[in-house]
Amino acid sequence: MHKIKDREHAAKEMLANVIQKISPITASNLKKIIDKFEFITFDKDAVILKENEIPTYCYFVAKGIVRVYYKTDGRQIIDWFAEEGTFIGNLYGYITKSGFDIYESIEEVELLRATYADIEHLLSHVHEIERVARKTIELYYVQYIERSHQLKGLSAEEKYRLFLRNYEKFVSRIPLKYIADYLGITSETLSRIRAKELKKKK
Amino acid sequence: MTKHSDILLEKKAKELFTERIAITTNTDAAQLKEVTDLMDLVHYKKNQIVINEGQIADYFYFIIKGLVKVYFFKNDKVVVERFEQEGGLFGGNFTHISSNMPGKYVYETLENTTMLKIKYSDLDDLCKRSHTVERAYRIMMEAFHNSYVERLYFFKSLNSEERYQAFSAQHGDILNRAPLKDIANYLGMTPETLSRIRAK
Numbered sequence: 001m002h003k004i005k006d007r008e009h010a011a012k013e014m015l016a017n018v019i020q021k022i023s024p025i026t027a028s029n030l031k032k033i034i035d036k037f038e039f040i041t042f043d044k045d046a047v048i049l050k051e052n053e054i055p056t057y058c059y060f061v062a063k064g065i066v067r068v069y070y071k072t073d074g075r076q077i078i079d080w081f082a083e084e085g086t087f088i089g090n091l092y093g094y095i096t097k098s099g100f101d102i103y104e105s106i107e108e109v110e111l112l113r114a115t116y117a118d119i120e121h122l123l124s125h126v127h128e129i130e131r132v133a134r135k136t137i138e139l140y141y142v143q144y145i146e147r148s149h150q151l152k153g154l155s156a157e158e159k160y161r162l163f164l165r166n167y168e169k170f171v172s173r174i175p176l177k178y179i180a181d182y183l184g185i186t187s188e189t190l191s192r193i194r195a196k197e198l199k200k201k202k
Numbered sequence: 203m204t205k206h207s208d209i210l211l212e213k214k215a216k217e218l219f220t221e222r223i224a225i226t227t228n229t230d231a232a233q234l235k236e237v238t239d240l241m242d243l244v245h246y247k248k249n250q251i252v253i254n255e256g257q258i259a260d261y262f263y264f265i266i267k268g269l270v271k272v273y274f275f276k277n278d279k280v281v282v283e284r285f286e287q288e289g290g291l292f293g294g295n296f297t298h299i300s301s302n303m304p305g306k307y308v309y310e311t312l313e314n315t316t317m318l319k320i321k322y323s324d325l326d327d328l329c330k331r332s333h334t335v336e337r338a339y340r341i342m343m344e345a346f347h348n349s350y351v352e353r354l355y356f357f358k359s360l361n362s363e364e365r366y367q368a369f370s371a372q373h374g375d376i377l378n379r380a381p382l383k384d385i386a387n388y389l390g391m392t393p394e395t396l397s398r399i400r401a402k
Contacts, residue, residue, distance in 0.1 A: 072359035079351070092348040100355070123340075127333035134329065134340035141347045152281060152357065152390075184358055 008039035011062035011112050018060070018085050023135040029128045036119065037112040048103035048111070055099050057113040058089035064109030065170060067178055070100045078182040080147060081106075083170050087136065091116060107173065151183070159183045160193050212243040215266045215318050222264075222289055227341040233334045240328065241318040246311045252293075253309040259293040261319040268315025269379050273387075274306050282388040283307065284353065285376050291342070294322045312380055362391040366399050 012034050019030060037060065042048055049055060051071060059066070061082050068088060069078040079101065082088045093099035094116040122129045147166050151159050163183060164171055171179075180190040216238040224231040241264075246252055252270065253259045263270075270286045286292050292309060329336035356368060366389055370377055377385060386396040 070355065070359075075359075077355075077358045079354070092344045123337070127336065130333055130336050130340060131329070134336055134343065137340055137343045137347060141343055141350070144347060144350055152283065154276065 004039070007041075007062075007110055011039055011060075011110055012037065014062050014085065015060050015112055019132055022139060023132045025128050025132055029126055032122060032126065033114075033129060033132070036114040036122065038114070040111050040113055042105045042109050042111070044105055044108050046105045046109075048105065048109075049099070049101065051100070051102050053099060054097050055090045055093045055101075055116065057115055058087060058091070058119055059103070060087050060112040061085065062110045062112060064105060064107040065173055066103050066109060066111075067106050068101050068103055069181065070102060076181055077184065078178055080144070081167060081170065081174060081178075081182070083167075087140070089116075091119070106175065106178065156183065156185045156189055157193050157196075159185070160190065160197070208243060211266075211316070212318075215243055215264075215316070216241060218266060218289075219264050219318055223338055223342065226345055227338040229334060229338045233332075234338065236328055236332060237320065237325070237335055237338075238318075240324045241320045244317050244319050246315045246317070248311055248314050250315075251308060251310050252315075252317075253307070255306070255308050260323070261321055262291060262293045262325065263309075264318045264320075265290045265292075266316045266318065268317070269312040269376065270315060271310050271312050271380065271384055273308050273310070275308075280387060282384050284388070285312075285373070285380060285384075287373070287376060287379075291346070293319075312384070357390070362389055362395065363399055365389045366391075366396065 015037060016030055016034055019025060019033065025033075048059070048066065059082075061084055063084060065084075066082040066088060067078050068080050068082060069076050071077075082103075088103055090099055090101060093101075119133075123133050124130075151162065154162065160179075160183060163179065167174065176190060176194075177187055180187045183190070219241070220231050220234045220238060223229065223234055223237075243266075244263075246268070252263065255275065265286055265288050267288060270290070270292065271282060272284045272286060272292065273280050273282045275281070286309075325335075325339065329339055356365065360368060369385075369389060382396060383393050386393040389396065391399075
């Protein structure tokens with residue numbers, strides 16, 4: 001077990017690398033961003049953002065996987081899985097004071113979080129940081145369309161294969177029930193598809 | 203259309219665009235002049251393709267008047283992804299981010315359509331010079347992203363009849379402007395089912 005300080009340091013290093021990859025930034029501006037983030041851990045199956053809670057924090061996942069989902073008619077629909085190295089945020093929800101997403105850990109997670117108020121302050125004062133935000137949002141917009149909206153018009157089997165491609169590295173860590181909720185199919189249908197895929201491989 | 207009326211129309215179009223962006227992003231309208239200076243007015247006839255499958259979208263488009271159908275092919279079948287009407291923005295396939303991006307969607311007019319277009323690379327250069335423009339663009343991207351999330355929410359959580367109700371409440375005029383088969387396709391139902399629901 002590493003000391004908490006070491007884990008925090010590793011998380012911040014990871015965040016710095018992710019930011020630099022999205023948009024090159026000077027060391028002093030990078031530090032301004034990193035300094036706004038605090039380290040926080042959650043157990044497995046912990047609720048990080050409750051239903052209908054107005055988002056206050058932007059999160060960065062340093063370790064573990066978080067599922068982002070919402071509830072409708074007693075069903076839960078998983079919007080996406082946030083894995084290591086990704087941001088979970090809803091700046092729009094913060095601005096419009098609305099939110100329907102729930103964030104819940106599916107493993108023990110280590111996160112960094114910063115308040116939207118702090119982020120907003122940085123964005124409006126430092127152009128280079130605004131640029132990082134712009135590039136990040138473009139990237140997430142593109143990924144979101146790629147991952148989610150492409151599901152439209154696909155059969156259950158095609159959806160599953162697309163999921164395997166998109167979440168290749170993480171798929172073994174995501175419970176089957178959640179995969180079914182993400183794909184909008186029943187657990188039974190998913191089992192059937194998986195059995196078929198397995199046969200093909202043999 | 204004469205040249206003179208086109209100049210007037212372009213001026214009016216840029217005012218509309220400025221107003222929309224200024225309100226959405228809470229930006230001083232005067233500061234957006236640098237953006238509109240880079241925009242050109244373009245006209246497309248009904249049923250023309252603006253961006254084709256396989257094409258890299260170099261431009262963003264802002265619709266002044268008209269209606270555009272956004273679709274893709276899945277096993278040679280058309281899947282209507284959305285409609286964009288007056289005030290709508292589309293394009294910019296972000297090939298600098300993901301090389302898989304070009305080629306998936308077709309943007310086709312369903313009516314005679316007038317738009318303003320801006321080259322993505324010009325906008326990107328301007329963003330480097332102007333914090334205000336970069337900020338306004340970032341907020342627009344957030345609004346885009348959010349509308350995608352909401353659209354997906356709508357599709358995953360509602361049944362076909364509820365989807366029709368929600369669509370007609372939000373975009374009732376598109377129901378009268380787009381072909382029935384395109385609307386049925388978008389809502390994920392057969393034209394017969396859509397006719398039945400509409401009759402109710």
